[in-house]
Amino acid sequence: MDGPFSEEPIGIDGIASVPPVDAGESTSIASDGRVEPVDITFSSPRASVVTGRSALAGGLRWTWRNSRIVAAIYGMLLLWTVLWILPIWSELGHLLGRRPAGQALSHGLNLEVLSELIMNHASLGRLAVSTALYSLLAYWVLSTLVMAGLVAALARSFQRRSTDVPVGVNGESITTGDLVRWAVTTGPFVFFVGLVTGIGLVAGGGLVWVGLSLGRFLAADMGSLGGFSVRILSVLPGLALMALADSALDYARISGAVALSVRDSNPNSIGGAGGFRAHSEGSFSGGSKAPYRMARWFVRGLRLLWHSFKSGWLVTLRRGASGLWVHLTFVLGAILVAGIAPAVLGVCDGLVGWALLALFGQVFVLARVWLRIAALAAQTEYEVSSM
Amino acid sequence: MVRHQLTQRHRFVTQAQQAGFRRLVVALSVLCVLGGLGISSCRKRPFVGSKPVAWPDWTGHAWWNRSVPDWCEYRIQATLDAEKKVVHGHMKLRWTNRSTQPVPYLAFHLYMNAFRDDDSAFMRESGGSFPNGRHMDRHHWGGIDLSKVRVDGRERRPVVAGCPNPPCKGMLSRDETVMRIDLDQPVPPGGQSLVEMDFTTRLPRVFARTGYEGRFYMVAQWYPSIGVWQQGKWNCHAFHAASEFFAEFGRYDVTIDLPAGWVVGATGIRKAVEQESKPAKGRQVVRFEADRVHDFAFATGPNLRETSITIHHRIGAGTVRLRLVSARRLFAPARGQLRLTARALGLLEAMFGSYPYDELTVVVPPVKAEAASGMEYPTLFVTSVSPPGLLSWLGVLLDEQTTVHELTHQYFQGILASNEAEEAWLDEGFTTYVTGLLMDRMFGADRSVLRFGPLALGYFPQSRLVYLYKPGWDPIRQSSWRYADIESYGTITYYKSTCLLRSLQGLIGQDAMRRILRLYVARFAFRHPTTDDFLAVVRDVAGSQVASLLREALDTSGTLDYRVASIRNPSTIEGKREKRTRRPSEVLIQRVGSLRWPVDVLVRFDDGAVIRKTWDGKKRWVRYRFSRKSRIAEVQLDPDRKLWLDLDFLNDGLTAQVHRAGAHRVGTWYGLTLQWLMGAVGF
Structure with missing residues (x-):
């Protein structure tokens, strides 16, 4: 078993099997940003039940072989973070650099000092919050574009391997230009999905709030244990909706990107006629028709989302659950970082401790990026194979 | 310790490599926990000092044996109508004029009228919401109605006095929390007046200390309470939103008729019922007596459970019975609060002297009635218990803070009955400060309010955190209705005054501070001390220069930096x-x-x-x-x-x-957090 898919039997109705084909050539993003062919081998790419576990296992193997993609994306994340936190670092250095109290922070998190810092320097708090908001928003745009491009590249490679379509457009290798074109082509759809997910998250948050109130009401005259249980249960629907919306983001934007980049080459598929090249070229034409095209992409996104749900809500839920599994893995990683890094901090002071913290944190960040791309790769191949 | 931790980490990682990813996760989780534990012992000293507090034996005056003349003798017969949420009462009050001036009229608090309608000073100032986040249920108003008032056998017509204090000045006729009863003849110095009243108190749905919730009843501020005659005038303020209470010491004999089988927690000690108070079918009659107290409150309901423990006085002979009346479903965690009460009371006795009453009742209301919690009454306080284990698991000692704070009020409100309306800091400031001392003593100065792995916070740093929110808006010594808003009131009276007392401790030393506190308590127990009284004690112990510094900090809104x-x-x-x-x-x-x-x-x-x-x-x-x-x-x-x-x-x-290490570390934490958030929205 060498490919990204497990060899478990098919378990979802309506998903066609794809006959095994030979391994082919795909692409990878080099550390310098170039896209070049890489060796992607699949021994038995049968469509099968893609559970969170199998997706992760397959994806992990794929990313192991294409570690340059992981490295490139991680590098992007690291660079992005460093760029954004520089003002905070500068401000912290200005405020704490010559303060003995600041040295207490070199021994670990000290809430007393931090609270003094925040309460007496409100501008720092505002800077931290605004930096977080703006950087997250900007990173969402950036990562969405990169993800769309990556999914399109993967999808084209997987499709070529399974249908003997030449790599890339017109039989050429996929280039950076192709990647950018696909990113821009599928970008509007992915943004749309993000919007829908945002609505889902807000709705889920509202449901949590309602659940809290309801739980408070129901648990009022109940015992401590029973009341607590009722409170927990009452917020679960909202949390589930939020988790589902978050997971649906992964699923929908991947499947949508795949559909836009690959499935559209089939005139009978949803999304209308015309090949991928036509769409990607069209999206670059810009000019006065740009608003019209954006609106068309919006409608297209709606139709794609509807299609994905129409294929069966159970399937959707299951795929969402797969995403959840991956997310839980991330949460576990976050807990580990939160737990281990302070432990390292606790025994190592000064610059050594700081360096260890940074190193330790980055190991886990890299692991999370790795897991995420693995899941993305597995799901992309699944989407291609189930067309 | 460092080597030990590193060895552990190496061992776990080795196992994980052998056993695969799943074991790696488990092992790292264990390491995570161990690391979290380890850091608590390895963490370097924060920049705030924390010396262990020593508690020398009490050597002062045995003020707790002081007798107090019964200036006010209340006899109340109350009937709780649980269906209508109403208390019917008949009250006899024998009031003694202990001043040297004749008293031309009597003034009473009708606190429950704060919840009568939107026109009360309380509702106007609060807007119907309370700092606990609760809102007045306008479908369930409260109020108190007097049906018969007789003074020395002659029927009288009470007059609503209105609210003379800003900011409610100008709506004198709207507020009905103060009434006056004019007399034919002034009460001469040393003379007595017998006041009889029939009253009906409608309990509001509890959102601010008193009322009912479901089948739980916290009956407080429920009877007509006479004001305090001081310096030739009545000190009887309207019930303001940012204000508590002020009353005269006296004796209470209260008989309560309520449904059979209900548990009752009340001020004082339960006594045998007199023969003529026979209960009707399905009812019970209970009687409580309390002496040397200035208020009476009780809590009751069908879903309450009680227990008690008896502890020996830390100072002197004798015992005190600690009684717990708790919501049945919260009983198990509530018992933990009872044990904490016992421990903290011992420390309070060592610090100030023996608790002067034979019984202390701790009430834990149901979760839904938590708006009744966090309140003190003589020989009774209401605390709260969060969903069991949750806050403790998170290392947040919130329930413990509440319990110790309300217990400390037994001294700085129950025994030293300062005017909570005019000088709230004497009540809340001292209580918060002493609560900090007790919490630090019991849980460690560095982590007495938060102890979640590497995250730790002491009580006084927490108090500073709140103090820094609004440190200079108002002076500390000021009537509660004069504060800019309720936030400023809370910040100044609780936390700025706490920081001030802690600064005073730092200035004059721990021993001198203890002498001041003990002398203050011993000198003014069962009296109504003022800020000037406290300053006099400071002057006697630490000198006039220190008293002068303190006075400036109390009377101005100035800050120290x-x-x-x-x-x-x-x-x-x-x-x-x-x-x-x-x-x-x-x-x-x-x-x-x-x-x-x-x-x-x-x-x-x-x-x-x-x-x-x-x-x-x-x-x-x-x-x-x-x-x-x-x-x-x-x-x-x-x-x-x-x-x-x-x-x-x-x-x-x-x-x-x-030295940039600290800044770099905070920046790195921030960056890592940001990276994880980015991972949530992207890769």
């Missing part, structure tokens, strides 16, 4: 020319705030030498010059962390060299 403005070292000169060109090193210190408290200055030099000085802070700045071979490495103001009033601890110190 010192900063090290600069360190100037001569440029490094090597070789033979050094002697000829050496100039002194300089330190410039600035007083930023308006309060002028003396501050210690610690100067550390490159060669390790340390010089300590004390600056009186009278001028705006001071410059120190040092002619030494070595350069100044660091200057730290208030190195022993005495001045908790100081607005900014960070600017209290300055180093000659830049």
